[in-house]
Amino acid sequence: MNYDYLLYLAIILLSTKLLGLLTRKAHMPQVVGALLAGLLLGPACAGVIHDTDFLNQISEIGVIVLMFMAGLETDIPELKRSGKASFVIALLGVIVPLAGGYLIALLCGVGSSELSASVFLQRIFIGVILTATSVSISVETLKEMGKVSSKAGTAILGAALIDDILGIIALTIITSLADESTSLALVLLKIVGFFIFAFVAGFVFEKVFVALIRHYPGPNRRFVIISFVFCLAMAYCAEEFFGVADITGAYVAGLVTSLSSKRDIIYHDLDTVSYTLVAPVFFASIGLKVVLNSMSPQILFFTAALLVVAILTKIVGCGIGARLCRYSSRQSIQIGVGMISRGEVALIVANKGAALGLISDRLYAPIVIIVVVTTIITPIFLKLAFQSKHEKSAKAA
Numbered sequence: 001m002n003y004d005y006l007l008y009l010a011i012i013l014l015s016t017k018l019l020g021l022l023t024r025k026a027h028m029p030q031v032v033g034a035l036l037a038g039l040l041l042g043p044a045c046a047g048v049i050h051d052t053d054f055l056n057q058i059s060e061i062g063v064i065v066l067m068f069m070a071g072l073e074t075d076i077p078e079l080k081r082s083g084k085a086s087f088v089i090a091l092l093g094v095i096v097p098l099a100g101g102y103l104i105a106l107l108c109g110v111g112s113s114e115l116s117a118s119v120f121l122q123r124i125f126i127g128v129i130l131t132a133t134s135v136s137i138s139v140e141t142l143k144e145m146g147k148v149s150s151k152a153g154t155a156i157l158g159a160a161l162i163d164d165i166l167g168i169i170a171l172t173i174i175t176s177l178a179d180e181s182t183s184l185a186l187v188l189l190k191i192v193g194f195f196i197f198a199f200v201a202g203f204v205f206e207k208v209f210v211a212l213i214r215h216y217p218g219p220n221r222r223f224v225i226i227s228f229v230f231c232l233a234m235a236y237c238a239e240e241f242f243g244v245a246d247i248t249g250a251y252v253a254g255l256v257t258s259l260s261s262k263r264d265i266i267y268h269d270l271d272t273v274s275y276t277l278v279a280p281v282f283f284a285s286i287g288l289k290v291v292l293n294s295m296s297p298q299i300l301f302f303t304a305a306l307l308v309v310a311i312l313t314k315i316v317g318c319g320i321g322a323r324l325c326r327y328s329s330r331q332s333i334q335i336g337v338g339m340i341s342r343g344e345v346a347l348i349v350a351n352k353g354a355a356l357g358l359i360s361d362r363l364y365a366p367i368v369i370i371v372v373v374t375t376i377i378t379p380i381f382l383k384l385a386f387q388s389k390h391e392k393s394a395k396a397a
Contacts, residue, residue, distance in 0.1 A: 005054050009281070012049065015041060016280040029141045029379035034280055038287025039372060051288045055281060060246070062282030063136045063343075065274050067247040068231040070139040070157060071254015072267045075149040079158055079255075082151070085325035086158030089318050093159060093339050094131045094166045096317030100309040101127030108302040115357040117178040125358040128174055129350055129367060130310050131167045134343020134375065135160035136247070140279070141379040142338070147386055152331045156338035157251075159318065163339070164245050165191060171349055178356045187243055194242035198234070198249070202256040205230050209260055223262045224269045230257065245345065286343065286375055289368050296362075303366035310370050311377070314339045334385040341378035342371045 019033030019040075041049045049055075079086075105111065105126040111119035138156055142148045148157070172187040209226065216222070231253040238249030257266060295303070319336035327335065350367045353359040359367075 005052065008049050008052070008055065009058075009277075011041065012037065012055075012284045013277070013280055016284055029144050029383055031137060031140045031144070031283055031379050032376060034283035035287055035372070035376045038284035039290060039376075040287070041284070042288035042290060044287070044290040049288060051285065055285050055288070058278055059282035059285035062274070062278035062280075063247055064231065064235050064250040065270060065278050066136045066139055066282070067250040068228070068254040068257075069143075069267060069270055069274065070135070070148065071251045071256075072258045072263055072270075073143070073148040074157055074255055074258060075154055076255060076258065078149065078151065078154045082155050082158055085322070085327070086155055087162050088325050089155060089159040089321035089335060089339075090162035090166055092321035092324075093133065093163055093314060093318040094170060096320075097130035097310070097313040098124075098127035098170065100313040101130040101306070104302075104305050104309045108298070108305060110302060110363065112360050115360060117356065117358045121174060121178055122358055125174055125353050126306070126363075128167070128170050129346050129353070129359075130306075130313060130342070131163070131170055132342050132345035132349055133160045133163045133167070133314070133339050134341045134345045135338075136282070137341040137343055137375050137378050138338040138382060140283075141382045145383065145386055152327070152334040152338070152386075155322065155327070155331075155335050159321075159335065160339065161248060161251060164248050164345070167345070167349070168244065171352065174358065175352065175356055178358055190242045191244060194238055194244045194249075197237065197242070198252045201234065201237075202252065206256055206259060209257070213261060221269070223260075224266050227253075227257045227260075227262075227266050228270065286372055289347065290372050291365065291368070295365060299362060299366060302363075303369055306366060307370050307373055310342065310374055311340055330385075334382070337378065337381040337385045340381065341375045343375050346371050 015037040016034040019037045020030035021033070023033035023036070024030050040046060043050060102123050105123035110126060111122045113119065115122060117125075135157060138160070139148065142150075142153045142156070147153045168191065169188065172184055209223075212226070213223070231250050234249035234253040235246035236249070238244040238252075239246040257263065260266075315333070315336035317336070318339045319332040322332035322335045323329070346367060350359060350364060354361070354364065
């Protein structure tokens with residue numbers, strides 16, 4: 001039996017903590033240090049640690065825990081008030097990157113006749129990749145700053161949740177055109193079915209949970225276990241039965257659990273599990289995915305152009321959506337910046353496209369680079385966007 005995974009975990013936990021402390025001293029969120037740790041330790045730099053199935057599975061649990069905790073922290077009355085605004089923000093946050101990705105692919109001549117899908121679909125698919133939003137990075141940064149329940153923070157969470165659904169619909173449409181075996185109507189029906197299932201499951205769980213709390217009024221660890229079981233079950237059902245991202249199921253489970261009187265106890269105990277193991281592995285694993293093979297000047301130019309488009313289209317698209325919904329200019333920028341990170345969602349979309357002949361192998365490295373860079377800069381930009389005028393003037397002095 002190979003025990004390298006124990007050494008990998010030890011190195012990841014130590015390096016993410018040390019680099020996290022260094023980035024905090026540089027007035028940046030600690031999550032930036034964790035991301036850099038994966039980049040420095042991985043194949044792109046030192047090559048000490050390589051991406052493995054075990055690390056991927058731990059990181060998947062990490063993002064599920066993060067999204068569950070985000071649901072626990074969400075201000076539900078504020079989420080209800082921002083529901084319409086979140087939809088508008090998410091809609092423009094999908095349309096603008098989709099158009100931007102297609103245009104940059106067109107201008108750079110991306111597309112190969114050797115792939116099974118048409119060149120047009122290949123270029124549209126680049127835009128579909130850019131529609132993805134990985135809210136887990138923003139969640140961790142907002143948690144560090146105590147801004148999860150702010151008006152902008154709640155809008156980011158709500159918009160990112162809807163963004164996932166709209167992204168799945170866009171992905172489904174493109175893949176159904178490339179793969180005749182995929183039924184568009186069936187997938188859309190599954191998405192609707194998931195939210196019906198989530199409502200029923202959430203209602204039943206809340207009633208059972210409240211009854212248990214009444215029966216066992218004191219602090220008890222069984223509530224943490226039961227709520228986490230519900231989180232994992234919802235994540236599994238979302239992905240396995242409905243084709244919806246598992247993080248969406250986890251977030252919904254967190255929203256339901258946040259209504260209970262044991263919310264603070266559950267959050268505290270899961271936070272310990274998160275920062276001691278699963279969250280550092282998740283953030284480091286993103287950097288571990290970067291493998292820089294020989295890249296032609298054309299691909300390097302395309303990577304740089306696509307990175308600029310990836311950043312600007314989310315800020316502009318989501319920012320305009322926020323302004324249309326009467327958020328202030330500052331809040332609109334905060335929301336747009338909070339939606340920049342692509343994370344594991346974009347990688348999942350890219351993998352799906354590669355399997356269906358929508359993206360070539362040589363374009364996978366640029367996608368990974370964009371995922372890593374947007375993931376690293378999002379916490380930095382968020383910190384700047386939420387920084388008060390007093391903090392900015394103090395720093396300038």
